[in-house]
Each structure stands twice: as structure tokens, then as C-alpha cells.
Amino acid sequence: MADISWEDAFCGEGNNCYRIGVDGYGNSYIARSGQEDAYLTDTREALRQLIRDIKAGKADHLLDG
Template sequence: MTAGITWEEPFCGEGNNCFRIGTDAQGNAYIAVAGQEEHHLTDSRDALRTLIRDIKAGKADHLL
């Protein structure tokens, strides 16, 4: 795993799409495909929180 990042348990949607969300002590948030955490995207916790809220609100349904 990537040093300094605390990863949550994988979240798996329908099919085999599993993602992991992580955070670090500096306030950064990370998202990665489960098993490929070394290739993560990084942003602030606020940005990740907004992304999750928007997904839950259906704002990304057109991408599915």
C-alpha cells in the first residue's frame, strides 16, 4: 500500500467496479481502483466530499 494513506474498505458497485477511498494526516483525500492504490487520484477532503454528495444526488448518472 501507499505509505501515509489510510484506506477504507473497498466499495464495490454492481459488477466488478471496486474503489477505495483514503485520507492522510495532511487533509488530502484519495480515490483508487481496489488493488491499484499506487495509481490514485488526489484532492482535498472537501472536494472528495462534494464528489460523493453529487454522486449520491444522481449528478453522475449520465456517466453510467
């Protein structure tokens, strides 16, 4: 597993919590809080857009599980 530095969890409405992180190479990661070993990775801009959509309530269905 990559050496990822995770930020504090962000919890939206409905208790959907996720964390974002970066590694020493500048790669970005996103995972559901408590499931950091099952992360997604992409460019920083792609993850920023996903976070914007989540905060706007456009992607809450992605966090249900």
C-alpha cells in the first residue's frame, strides 16, 4: 500500500464520511472513512471535482454502501 497522508474525515449529510490524502509523489486519494485500504486514486483535479460534487449534494449516492 502507498504511504498516504490522510486528512481528517469530512462527513456530509446522512453521515457519509470520506477522507482525502496524498502520497510523497503528489498522487491524490479518496476513501470512505474507516476503509482507507480501499481507496480510489486519480489526478488532483478529478478528485477536487468529485469533492465539489459531493459537497453540492450531487454525488451522495456514490457514498452509500
